[in-house]
Amino acid sequence: xxxLVESGGGLVQAGGSLRxxxxxxxxxFSINTMAWYRQAPGKQRELVAAIRSGGSTNYxxxxxxxxxxxxxxxxxxxxxxxxxxKPEDTAVYLCNVNEYRRDYWGKGTQxxxxx
Numbered sequence: 001x002x003x004l005v006e007s008g009g010g011l012v013q014a015g016g017s018l019r020x021x022x023x024x025x026x027x028x029f030s031i032n033t034m035a036w037y038r039q040a041p042g043k044q045r046e047l048v049a050a051i052r053s054g055g056s057t058n059y060x061x062x063x064x065x066x067x068x069x070x071x072x073x074x075x076x077x078x079x080x081x082x083x084x085x086k087p088e089d090t091a092v093y094l095c096n097v098n099e100y101r102r103d104y105w106g107k108g109t110q111x112x113x114x115x
Contacts, residue, residue, distance in 0.1 A: 002026040002104045004095050008080075009109030016113075017083045022095030022106055024076040032098040034071050034078035038091035038111075048093070049080060062088075085113045 008020040024031065035050035049069035051057045057069055068081040078095065090113050095106035 001102070002028060002097065002099050004097060004104055004106035006093070006095050006106040006109045009093060009111045011112045011114065012085050014085060014087055014113055014115050016085050017081070018085065018111060020080040020082065020093055020095075020109060020111075022078045022097075024078075024097050024099070024104070028076060029100045031073070031076060032100075033096075034069075034098075035096045036069060036078070036080045037094045037096055038089075039094065039108075040091040043091075045094070051078065082111070085111075087113045087115045089113050 002024055003026050004022055004024055006022045008018055012018055033050055033052050036048045037045050038048050039045040048063055049059045049067055051069045051071050066084045071078045092108040093111050094108040097104045
């Protein structure tokens, strides 16, 4: 019903920046929360940042002050601006969208940070 397309990942040196984007398409009635998760090898998937329909946000402690999540409700997109990248940020970043009581996931985009 809803498809998510992610973009923006890549290989970046420590201290660099990236902007991840996620576009939702398909049969969309109403999107509640949009979020970015990440999963590193051998670790559990963790919530990085989330933004609700009203605009309120929350972030993982490890990314506060460096990551900024935003959304465009008219375009059904959610972005994650990442600044001051650290090697420990290396992971697959996944887009998550809650739409009318259903959750959808993107395939993920790789972010690799070199020291």
